[in-house]
Each structure stands twice: as C-alpha cells, then as structure tokens.
Amino acid sequence: MTDRLGHKQTAVMFILMALSREVSNIELRDTVGFTLDGADRRGLNERHLVDSAKQKPTNYFVHRLTNKGLIWCQSEMKHSEPTPPRPRSSLAIALYTLLGAFEQYRQREGLRLEEIFTPEVELTEAEIVERVHSAYHKLARAPRAWVSLTALRAMLVQARREDVDAVLEELDRSGKAHLVPESDRKLLTEADHAAAIRVGGEDNHLISIEAS
Template sequence: MAGELTHTDYAFLILLNIEGREVSNAELDRAYGVRLVGESYARLNGLGYVDTRKSGSTYHHTLSSSGSKLIGSPIIVTDDGAEPKKGKGNGREQQLWAALWALHNSQHDRPRMAEPNGHRGLDERIRAVYAELATEPGAWVSLSRLRPRFGNVSKSELDKALERLLDASDVELEPEENQKTLSVEERRAAVRIGGEHRHLLSIGMR
C-alpha cells in the first residue's frame, strides 16, 4: 500500500518516472548519487511498484504500471498520518526526496505542451538535476555544474533541451554579467541561444 512507502521510496519512483525507461543502479549512481537497494528495493518490488531484473551482478529497474499510476498525481504531505514515512534514508537521499517531491508536484501544477517522444524525459532530468544543485528554487546554477551530470547525452542534444525549456514560464537562461570571471569550463559549458552564449540556468521563479 502507498501508506507503507517512505520519502526515499517515493524519490526512487519519481526518478524512474523521470527516466521513463529501464535504469540500472550504476546509472542511478552516476546521475543522482543513489542506488535502489536494501529496504526500498525490497518494498517497491514487493508492492509491485517497481520491476527489477538482474543481469550478472547488475540490477536494472523499471517503473511498473502500478508505480506509474501511484505517482500520476501530486504526492500529498500532510500532518494527518497520510504522508510518506520518513524512513531511514541518508542525508543525501532525504535532500533528493525533498527536491524531487517539489519537482513532481510542480509538474502537475504546470500545463505542458505536447513534446516529441523522448524530449520529456530529458527535460525532466534537467529539472531534477537542477533541483539537486540549486540552493533554492530560482537560484542561478552554472551550466558547468549541470553538464557533467549528463555524460550519456551529447552536447547538441542537451543544448536543444535547454533551449526547449525556455518555453516554460519558470525557466531562464542568462549570460554571466562579468565575462572576465568565467573559467574555461564555464565558457565551454555555455549554450548559444539568440546569438549569445548563456552560462546560468534558473528554474522555479515565475
């Protein structure tokens, strides 16, 4: 039952939903710094929210239809006992839960434009990674910190996704005002849009 799930369990469900595909523990670790193991692994598989297969020593996870249905609406956190349990997740997992919970619910509040197949998953991955890196919604995050989290995505593909995100009312991409302070990595990470190089990403302010 959903009431048996912890914050960390929900974070994994949201991550798998964002990816929209089968994801290995190694991929989760590289992209988000977490692995689906232990109590969360046993609970999510036991309740039928995640399907896992083992290939060699590697575990590959997929969000099941039941899991998709469960998080197909906002996750309500209240004081009446209906909220997910806090569980025993480490500090990083708890931070990830908080960021993903906010991201997940914001997606349900914001109307979406229809996107070609494959675009939505990458766009939501950018939002999830931004939520981890930003100190608060709307904070400026350098693209030099964002790009390393997308090692399996080409620069041109990520550039297109960043430009596509500008269609959303809560997304901004701006150049660094003081160009002299930019490092080589920051210059390389910039995305060129509208004839200018943009170095800083902000999500969450309208």
C-alpha cells in the first residue's frame, strides 16, 4: 500500500476503532503515552479519517473515527500478509498478524466491525427486553421460529452481556421464551459456543419467543 500512515497515526486509528467513541488527548496520554497533535492530527483530519475538535474548558483535542476511518481500518486488516508501516518492529508485525487473523474470523462469521467495536450503554431491563424482542422478530423467519443466540447477541452488542443473560433467563423461566441446546453439536461454531447461555446445567444455543 502506498502513502502509508505513520506509526502513531496507525496506532490512533486502531485505538479509536477499538474504543468506538470520542477519545481525548488526555486519555490517549494516560493510556498509551502519547497524544494526537500537530502534523499527525492534521494528516488524519485532512484525509477525513478522524474528526478532531477542541474540548472546553480544557482546550484539549478530542478525536473520533469517521466512517471513512473505519473503512481504512478494515482495509488495513485485510492484507493476506501483515504489512505494518516502516520501520517494522517485531511487535508491529505480531499486531498485524493478529489483526489479519481477527479479520478472517470476522468475515467467516459474517460480523460487521460496528457490531464488534461498540460502546456499552446503560440500559434498563425493560429496554433490553424490548431490544431482545425487536432483534428476534427481525431474525425469525416465522412465528416462534428458532433463532441462534449468536445472531441475536450480534444485534444487542450495546447491552452488557450479564444484563442480556438475566433477561433471557427470566423470559425462559416465565415461559415467554424457550432456550434449547443445538441438537447437532457438529454445527456449532466457536462463536456459537461463546454466545451460549447456561441454564439447567447445559449450554443453550437457540431461542424461540412466544407471540405477544
């Protein structure tokens, strides 16, 4: 790839992707030991990869990844051979190897970056119930159809895992929904195992919700 970003610019891009929110120079300094200023900031702003604005009253810059920036990150992760910017340290090569493997997994599971890197928000139990029902009805091909928890969780990424689990357990306990294991374990992927909820001493991978 020509016209590569520098090491600091590349690091900031991946940090903003992972955190998926505004990040101030103060937070960058405290967490990774550097800030995004000067030519590095202007370069990312001019390419429309990062939006930056001064935050009052501190007058420090805050930065957010743009949609174009997210596309850049995804493109950077797609290389079949890791190619971090020069000079290429062993740590940079290891990072790009990891990112390449992550991108292969993302594509294999049909996940979007926005579904993986998203900030958690505080949701009430009622809000999570509503989102569970909404996600289920978007995924179900027929009333009371079985839907994988992998697909359901992918649409609930802003809610905390433990809060979603509590709602699913209550829906199952009340009879408003039913959780069951996948009968053919050979069909299960690593993502399916990770998305399972343990109820009654066994992992459950599918959900069916009663018509309301």
